[in-house]
Amino acid sequence: MIEKVEKIWFDGELVDWESAQIHVLTHTMHYGLGAFEGVRAYRGDDGKTAIFRLADHTRRLFDTCKLVAIEPVVTPDQVNDGCIELLRVNRLDEAYLRPLIYVGDGAMGVYAPDNPIRSTIIAWRWGAYLGPGALERGVRTKISAWVRHHHSIALAKGKIMGQYTNSILAKREAKIAGYDEAILMDVNGHVCEGSGENIFMVKNDIVTTPPLSDSILGGITRETVITLAQEDGYTVREDHITRDQLYLADEVFFTGTAVEVTPVREVDDRMIGSGVAGPVTQQLQKRYFDCVKGRDPRHLEWLTFV
Ligand SMILES: Cc1ncc(COP(=O)(O)O)c(C=O)c1O
Structure with missing residues (x-):
């Protein structure tokens, strides 16, 4: 289980953890078309927190959208700012960040070109991925x-x-x-x-x-x-x-x-x-x-x- 934090970035707004809900008709949930990233922030020896290669991760997020031909509504700057804001508001000095851009609910079937494109960023504490040691x-x-x-x-x-x-x-x-x-x-x-x-x-x-x-x-x-x-x-x-x-x-x-x-x-x-x-x-x-x-x-x- 991941440790709950206070806020999640949801279509550009910071919302409470419990409010970050999606509809069961979310297109990506049915067919898997969407882009995500995995980014880490570390606390340095001087106590300052920094996100590692954030701009490169955001670039790849948008490249993934290009590959699957979905048009994000948010800009790379909004995603970058969202990551920073999320760490600050949740008082996380070290974290894993997970931005997602996905196809929301509306039409069903694999061809649903007019469904809204939605985005979210979640941050949580995550230790060694393959376990202790x-x-x-x-x-x-x-x-x-x-x-x-x-x-x-x-x-x-x-x-x-x-x-x-x-x-x-x-x-x-x-x-x-x-x-x-x-x-x-x-x-x-x-x-x-x-x-x-x-x-x-x-x-x-x-x-x-x-x-x-x-x-x-x-x-x-x-x-x-x-x-x-x-x-x-x-x-x-x-x-x-x-x-x-x-x-x-x-x-x-x-x-x-x-x-x-x-x-x-x-x-x-x-x-x-x-x-x-x-x-x-x-x-x-x-x-x-x-x-x-x-x-x-x-x-x-x-x-x-x-
Ligand atoms: C399949 C796959 N390969 C490689 C990587 C490593 O990529 P990165 O170093 O950008 O995290 C990841 C993680 O994102 C991955 O999911």
């Missing part, structure tokens, strides 16, 4: 029997609500089998990503992650970590990864707003490296947390202070 010890993963959407079936570059059925099926399969997280491949046998995070492997100090032309979300944390790895002098390749390359990697880790930088210590019951967070993963995880918490003066432009 995941960031330090790493997680056990399973390559899913479910494959990622083919490019002719879905729009992987969008955070589209309905597409997440694929992630949920993979996640449930992994959890029921006793693992922490799923890794999904595409129809060509290329490793793509986790159910809600991008994936990286390290072999002989070369950092590799699947290319954007694979069926992956263009993760903002993925891009952040590529930048940080390059700054630290690593060669970063965006290249296809196969199952056997992953098994034989020195290190594997996930990146995402929710998972942050989480080591993967096992894939399909094969220990990765020595089964603990490897040195490159640890270094990039530290650099990531330094950035989000405002400790790295080189990347203050990624922070929106609340």
